[in-house]
Amino acid sequence: MSELLQVIGLTKRFGGLTAVNNVSFSVQEHEILSVIGPNGAGKSTLFKLIASFLRTSGGEVRFRGERISNLAPHITARKGIVRTFQETTIFKGMTVRENVVIAHHLRSKASLFGFFIESPAAARDEQEFGRSADQILEFLDLGEIKNEVASNLPQGHLRALGIAIGLSTDPTVLLLDEPFAGMNHDETRRAVEMVRSVRDRGVTLLLVEHDMSAVMKISDRIVVLNFGEKIAEGTPEEIQSNESVIEAYLGIEDESIGL
Amino acid sequence: MTRTTKIVGVGAVLAILLVGIPALINISGRWDLYYTLTSVALLSIASGGVWLTFYIGRINIGQGAYALMGGYVSAILVVKYGVSFWLTLPIAGLFCGAVSVLIGIPILRLRGVYFAMITLVLTEVARLSMLALPITNGAKGITNIPLPGAVEVFGLTLIPDFATLSNAKPAFYYLSIVLMILCFAGLYRLVNSRLGKLCRSLQQNEELASSIGVNIAYLRVVAYVISSFLGGIGGATFAAISQSVYPSSFTIADSINFMLNCFLGGLGYVFGPMLGTLVLYFGWDLLFQTGEFQLLIFSTVLIALILALPNGLLSLRFSKAGKESVGRE
Amino acid sequence: MEQVLANGLYLGAQYALIALGLTLIFALMNVLNFAHGQLYVLGGFVTYTIYGQLEMPFVAALFAAAVTLALVGGLMERFLFRTVLKRSVREESTMLLAAGTAFFLDAIILLIFGEKQRGVPKIVDGVFNWDFRLIMPYDRILIGFLAIFAIAAFVLYMQYSKTGRALRALAQDRVAAQLMGVNVDRYSMIGFALGAMLAGVVGGLLVTITGVNSGIGGPISIKAFMMVMIGGAGVISGAIAGGFILGMLESVGLSVLHSYGDITYLMIFASLMVFLSIRPQGLMGKPWG
Amino acid sequence: MSQLLRFTDVELYYDHVYALKGVSIELNEGETVALIGANGAGKSSILRAITGLQGIRKGEIVFDGNRIDRGFGPDAIVKMGIVMVPEGRRVFPFMSVKDNLLMGAFTRTDKGGINATLEMVLGRFPRLKERYTQAAGTMSGGEQQMLVIGRALMAKPKLLLLDEPSLGIAPKLVQDIARSIVAINRDEKVSVLLVEQNSRMALRISHRTYALATGSVALSGESTALLEDERVKSLYLGGEVS
Amino acid sequence: ANKVLKIGFVGVTSGPAAAWGTSNVRSMQTRAAWINEIGGVKIGGDTYDIEIVTFDDQKDPKRAIAGMEKMAQEGIHYVVGPNVDDGAAAVRPVAESNGIMYFPYAFPKSLYQKPASNAVLGMIANYQSGPAIYKFLRDKKGVKKVAFIAANESDPLSQRDGGVAAANALGLEVVADKDTYQNDTRDFVPVLTPVLRSKPDLLVLSGVAPGNAPLLIRSARELGYTGFISTETAQDAKVLEEGAGDLANGFISVGGASTPEIRSKAMEEFIDRYTKMFGEYNDESNTKVYALEYIIETLKMNPKGIDDIGEFKKTMDNFSAPNPYMKGDATLKYVGMTSFGQKRQVAVPMVVNEYRDGKFDTLFIAEVD
Ligand SMILES: Nc1ncnc2c1ncn2[C@@H]1O[C@H](COP(=O)(O)OP(=O)(O)OP(=O)(O)O)[C@@H](O)[C@H]1O
Ligand SMILES: Nc1ncnc2c1ncn2[C@@H]1O[C@H](COP(=O)(O)OP(=O)(O)OP(=O)(O)O)[C@@H](O)[C@H]1O
Ligand SMILES: [Mg+2]
Numbered sequence A: 001m002s003e004l005l006q007v008i009g010l011t012k013r014f015g016g017l018t019a020v021n022n023v024s025f026s027v028q029e030h031e032i033l034s035v036i037g038p039n040g041a042g043k044s045t046l047f048k049l050i051a052s053f054l055r056t057s058g059g060e061v062r063f064r065g066e067r068i069s070n071l072a073p074h075i076t077a078r079k080g081i082v083r084t085f086q087e088t089t090i091f092k093g094m095t096v097r098e099n100v101v102i103a104h105h106l107r108s109k110a111s112l113f114g115f116f117i118e119s120p121a122a123a124r125d126e127q128e129f130g131r132s133a134d135q136i137l138e139f140l141d142l143g144e145i146k147n148e149v150a151s152n153l154p155q156g157h158l159r160a161l162g163i164a165i166g167l168s169t170d171p172t173v174l175l176l177d178e179p180f181a182g183m184n185h186d187e188t189r190r191a192v193e194m195v196r197s198v199r200d201r202g203v204t205l206l207l208v209e210h211d212m213s214a215v216m217k218i219s220d221r222i223v224v225l226n227f228g229e230k231i232a233e234g235t236p237e238e239i240q241s242n243e244s245v246i247e248a249y250l251g252i253e254d255e256s257i258g259l
Numbered sequence B: 001m002t003r004t005t006k007i008v009g010v011g012a013v014l015a016i017l018l019v020g021i022p023a024l025i026n027i028s029g030r031w032d033l034y035y036t037l038t039s040v041a042l043l044s045i046a047s048g049g050v051w052l053t054f055y056i057g058r059i060n061i062g063q064g065a066y067a068l069m070g071g072y073v074s075a076i077l078v079v080k081y082g083v084s085f086w087l088t089l090p091i092a093g094l095f096c097g098a099v100s101v102l103i104g105i106p107i108l109r110l111r112g113v114y115f116a117m118i119t120l121v122l123t124e125v126a127r128l129s130m131l132a133l134p135i136t137n138g139a140k141g142i143t144n145i146p147l148p149g150a151v152e153v154f155g156l157t158l159i160p161d162f163a164t165l166s167n168a169k170p171a172f173y174y175l176s177i178v179l180m181i182l183c184f185a186g187l188y189r190l191v192n193s194r195l196g197k198l199c200r201s202l203q204q205n206e207e208l209a210s211s212i213g214v215n216i217a218y219l220r221v222v223a224y225v226i227s228s229f230l231g232g233i234g235g236a237t238f239a240a241i242s243q244s245v246y247p248s249s250f251t252i253a254d255s256i257n258f259m260l261n262c263f264l265g266g267l268g269y270v271f272g273p274m275l276g277t278l279v280l281y282f283g284w285d286l287l288f289q290t291g292e293f294q295l296l297i298f299s300t301v302l303i304a305l306i307l308a309l310p311n312g313l314l315s316l317r318f319s320k321a322g323k324e325s326v327g328r329e
Numbered sequence C: 001m002e003q004v005l006a007n008g009l010y011l012g013a014q015y016a017l018i019a020l021g022l023t024l025i026f027a028l029m030n031v032l033n034f035a036h037g038q039l040y041v042l043g044g045f046v047t048y049t050i051y052g053q054l055e056m057p058f059v060a061a062l063f064a065a066a067v068t069l070a071l072v073g074g075l076m077e078r079f080l081f082r083t084v085l086k087r088s089v090r091e092e093s094t095m096l097l098a099a100g101t102a103f104f105l106d107a108i109i110l111l112i113f114g115e116k117q118r119g120v121p122k123i124v125d126g127v128f129n130w131d132f133r134l135i136m137p138y139d140r141i142l143i144g145f146l147a148i149f150a151i152a153a154f155v156l157y158m159q160y161s162k163t164g165r166a167l168r169a170l171a172q173d174r175v176a177a178q179l180m181g182v183n184v185d186r187y188s189m190i191g192f193a194l195g196a197m198l199a200g201v202v203g204g205l206l207v208t209i210t211g212v213n214s215g216i217g218g219p220i221s222i223k224a225f226m227m228v229m230i231g232g233a234g235v236i237s238g239a240i241a242g243g244f245i246l247g248m249l250e251s252v253g254l255s256v257l258h259s260y261g262d263i264t265y266l267m268i269f270a271s272l273m274v275f276l277s278i279r280p281q282g283l284m285g286k287p288w289g
Numbered sequence D: 001m002s003q004l005l006r007f008t009d010v011e012l013y014y015d016h017v018y019a020l021k022g023v024s025i026e027l028n029e030g031e032t033v034a035l036i037g038a039n040g041a042g043k044s045s046i047l048r049a050i051t052g053l054q055g056i057r058k059g060e061i062v063f064d065g066n067r068i069d070r071g072f073g074p075d076a077i078v079k080m081g082i083v084m085v086p087e088g089r090r091v092f093p094f095m096s097v098k099d100n101l102l103m104g105a106f107t108r109t110d111k112g113g114i115n116a117t118l119e120m121v122l123g124r125f126p127r128l129k130e131r132y133t134q135a136a137g138t139m140s141g142g143e144q145q146m147l148v149i150g151r152a153l154m155a156k157p158k159l160l161l162l163d164e165p166s167l168g169i170a171p172k173l174v175q176d177i178a179r180s181i182v183a184i185n186r187d188e189k190v191s192v193l194l195v196e197q198n199s200r201m202a203l204r205i206s207h208r209t210y211a212l213a214t215g216s217v218a219l220s221g222e223s224t225a226l227l228e229d230e231r232v233k234s235l236y237l238g239g240e241v242s
Numbered sequence E: 001a002n003k004v005l006k007i008g009f010v011g012v013t014s015g016p017a018a019a020w021g022t023s024n025v026r027s028m029q030t031r032a033a034w035i036n037e038i039g040g041v042k043i044g045g046d047t048y049d050i051e052i053v054t055f056d057d058q059k060d061p062k063r064a065i066a067g068m069e070k071m072a073q074e075g076i077h078y079v080v081g082p083n084v085d086d087g088a089a090a091v092r093p094v095a096e097s098n099g100i101m102y103f104p105y106a107f108p109k110s111l112y113q114k115p116a117s118n119a120v121l122g123m124i125a126n127y128q129s130g131p132a133i134y135k136f137l138r139d140k141k142g143v144k145k146v147a148f149i150a151a152n153e154s155d156p157l158s159q160r161d162g163g164v165a166a167a168n169a170l171g172l173e174v175v176a177d178k179d180t181y182q183n184d185t186r187d188f189v190p191v192l193t194p195v196l197r198s199k200p201d202l203l204v205l206s207g208v209a210p211g212n213a214p215l216l217i218r219s220a221r222e223l224g225y226t227g228f229i230s231t232e233t234a235q236d237a238k239v240l241e242e243g244a245g246d247l248a249n250g251f252i253s254v255g256g257a258s259t260p261e262i263r264s265k266a267m268e269e270f271i272d273r274y275t276k277m278f279g280e281y282n283d284e285s286n287t288k289v290y291a292l293e294y295i296i297e298t299l300k301m302n303p304k305g306i307d308d309i310g311e312f313k314k315t316m317d318n319f320s321a322p323n324p325y326m327k328g329d330a331t332l333k334y335v336g337m338t339s340f341g342q343k344r345q346v347a348v349p350m351v352v353n354e355y356r357d358g359k360f361d362t363l364f365i366a367e368v369d
């Protein structure tokens, strides 16, 4: 294992508000690292900073030792760091399969002009992407609905589609923002399986999630944010028993309401 | 559609445009239709450009600026530097393309009505620039532009000098129709290639597109450049037909019309702007005998069409069940 | 300088009032109402007919203009925009409808009221003259204050009345507003009528100063768009700010750039473009995609 | 206990895709009823049908003795006393907390009553009182969730519909919200129809539960009984996420 | 039954500039109805009814071309219009290739100079009336300093440039020659504030649209301006009265033949008929009544012109007929030798008017050659 991604003193201010405050941690290759914390703690902001969707106010992100902060989002994506969105963000007007095929864009070898004249490279891409898309859709159990227009899908499927889109880019690091939100236990269990198998494909995963049972099961390590600052980092066991995390985030179990 | 029916269909359309219509005009003696159809062809080229910007999710009310610019570039080159019209045509397009890069990079970050607005202002800026720039002859415009000259390759006359023709109308008609066919063949190809899918991804969600590695800034500029190129070509040809160009040759009204053509034809269909232009432009002409009621009838018909086919005329053929309405009947 | 500032303020007040109606309709239904200027013209002609031709009191004429335009606006929403909004795939399609409506109103106005510029007798005579440093006819001062009064009344209405709150809610989230018991159809109509009424009131107010002319609807709409964009689309405070900024920009710009003559407007527009590319959402607009 | 809501054999389609194929459920006055089920099972669709956001194809919906599935728009249904908290919060982002709450009382005209309810809501969610004049869009997810529940209470509903109130909310806040739901049902005598993915919580805080599967009711019964039911355990509680 | 002679009109009758074309069309229609009512007009051996074919070009040069094509299609050889420079320039190729004589209300000299020969200026150009007015004001009223203001569009700007040149030639001091306004301007106070600071004796509203004239006058007067205001285009008294009231008194403009001093019985009947037909007269028609008259009279003189404009052109050089709209023995004839080197302008009396209390008073009358 080696340090794939380093977050060093990362800071983001919006006007007077410091959403992410001097956060540092690193991510090992092939690990699953979760970021948790109360609503508004700065988790999504952190992801946006890593994926260059926001400019940093301070600090930096290194990928394989190379500084990658403040690039254009598509360049970061080309380097292999891809995020999915917290809001179910998909191409609403396209079918499920079209969504996934277009998401293969990064792997494309042809030029824009090549697409236009349908060069052999572009045609090869196209075939290849179709095959890969079908595979991914099967893998995520979306095969049956692949010709549905995405805007008609219920919440859960939208999430799965979001992950499919992320996967299609063949990322080195995949950032998943609340991938299990809106799924029931059964679905979450399957989704967890799936995320694991994504890792087994060699992808390093960062995720933000509020579903604690899933987080605890799946994560190798957990980083906890509160008011923009890192308040804890460690294995699931360590985090679960960390007093300040319980205080700020987890709460004390209360069987009367099933939580 | 199978490949053969497609080829037959395309062949039929080409035959109608290039042979059928001229023949009909000859038989019926309606020579005025040449100009009307020429205008429709040229305006639909410019509208086609606007349509492409719609396709990446931008409402473009600035095409008049590029049409005007194209007209001036061609006119200035022909009149002041004696360049052949045929050479100025692509130059005008490329010039507009180049200018649109400079303008597009800052303004394409804007979305929705903001982009619409800034392009509207751009049209006015272009008009005022043409009034003010030293090279454009200001308010007096450029008049007496010679007709397009001959094109010869190795002594073989490919295109005759328009001035020697007894009637330049059919010549301009063929020129415009061929340009239009090329333009829409190109657009059709573009939209049905992967490039088109990328454009659609931009239209639907730019953030997501960039997260899957699409260089959205670049793609937007590419689409805008193509759009402006088409605007420039259309404008340049118009200058040649009217043999004059004025700062008011293309104005905000034109920019708005280009946009309306796209809406009327249907934003979802490549050939929408073509049909939209035909109906909007030709419709006005058809009604000219109604005198003072022309505008009233025209607008009433237009409103009726929109109410009946809010997604564009072409949605008539391809329409699926409409969007589910919210609420109970 | 006093003169220039006063000109700007007066211009700004009328612009702001024009922009308000447009931005309200935009906020509520995402309709960029190309016919706004035509509604303004119609308001002007109603006032012209009642005050100028029938020689009834100005206030009555203004009231009639407001009522007529509210009615026209309501009808436009009910029979045109509602249908198209429900059935169209892309909301922008209403731009075509708005343009068609603008043509239609233009045609009707031209047929009924003719092609000539029209004017009415002054409502108050006399000119305020402060030593030639600041000259302002009393009717302008009155109209300026009436405009500001109308703006204030509208803002208070939107802020504190139940209807105003419902309209704001509708603008922010249609479905959620519906779930609070807001009858979306009814309030869209009310909002549209209110927007049209504002246009009519400005038209009626200004007919006493600048007269009215059947052809100016289109240019007025375009100017109103600019104000709305400067301030930020769909935001009431933005429309007001935009109106005043454009008023000042014109007044100050024309004075300062006087020596550049012909390119004054080129510079005003070019700076507008630069401003918008730096602030893509106008002054206080919500982001818009 | 008298019956408040009855849903008989309801079918609902989007375009040509069915979302509900013959669903029947009931809810009695004072009850909290939970709807659980997989993604796309049709839970939200049931709520949309009740509120009139979506028309139904077949069947009938009776509320308080009146049929409400034909001829009533969403606003009319709110007036009858059914208020829904939709999926994904949906506050009015540019309005203050206060105005958001007042919007909740839109259908009411009794000024005094509105003020009393406002006091009650602010008492129940003190955070809202702290943020009274803040624009709702700038509040955190949990605060927004409280706001929309409070906003719904402002209408003084007989029946409160909640669509996944825990979605995207931090665990500690989810606890708060769950407790609020219990309290609202108990203290304010508001009946609740709750859609929830967190089945354990749903079963804990409801009286009865319906489990949906692809557009029809798969299981139903007293929540306490279902908690022990083997099928429920394996399908919806998953015991452990392994 | 009579044969029909179709005369065309291509110009703007809708939108902001509708007033220009409308007064044109209506005077043509009024005159045609009148002629037809009295049994038509005898040209050569035949009697013709006049039919006016109109085309609204919306002030768009592209549409103007289409309009001219329509006229050609209708077999029309005589067209009145377009109303603006760009339209007039744009229709030129069509008119020339289809054998159409057209009578624009646009001033660019290149339209009327050789090699162009199909356009006939339908009114008096600003570079003809301007010098006369300025000279009058300089000599009789002691005007020394002139300021110009124009809309930033082709026609007004060209007219302004012509005016500035004329004023300079007359030795007047031009104190403002670069101030412009947008066509959407409704409030001219901000525009005029800096201009009036230069304290001119004469403010020239170059190429001002009829609708804007009263607004400009009113704003200038309300800002305390006391000098002269003039324009070189025709205006409507009613519009001035409604828009500026007493403030418009003393405003100087150029009209046709309707001031009571010079108008004939026929002109009075024309005004009468126009008013009956359309509800309200437009003083701009004082000038615009002429084009149709010239066409018909010229054809009467040489009937071969009916479908051969070559014949028409030949006749133009020596054409002369009594002017029905003026008292006395004024004649209709083609002029323009000085300005264009060929006779491509209709001779209309250059009546310089002064507005006073709802009517125009004649200041002086001049002729163009
Ligand atoms: N573009 C922005 N402008 C201003 N403030 C912002 C912006 N984006 C986020 N914030 C603020 O930054 C803080 C952190 O937000 P962020 O979305 O990162 O929270 P989060 O940890 O992902 O919360 P949740 O679990 O609810 O998704 C919040 O207070 C939020 O309001
Ligand atoms: N607007 C729509 N158009 C077409 N189909 C729709 C639409 N909304 C929902 N559906 C379909 O209806 C079915 C039921 O959806 P519904 O939203 O009721 O599910 P749900 O149980 O609430 O799921 P989730 O837990 O994911 O929110 C799904 O198959 C979905 O694809
Ligand atoms: Mg987040």
Ligand SMILES: [Mg+2]
Pocket: A154, A155, D043, D044, D045, D087
């Ligand atoms: Mg749901």
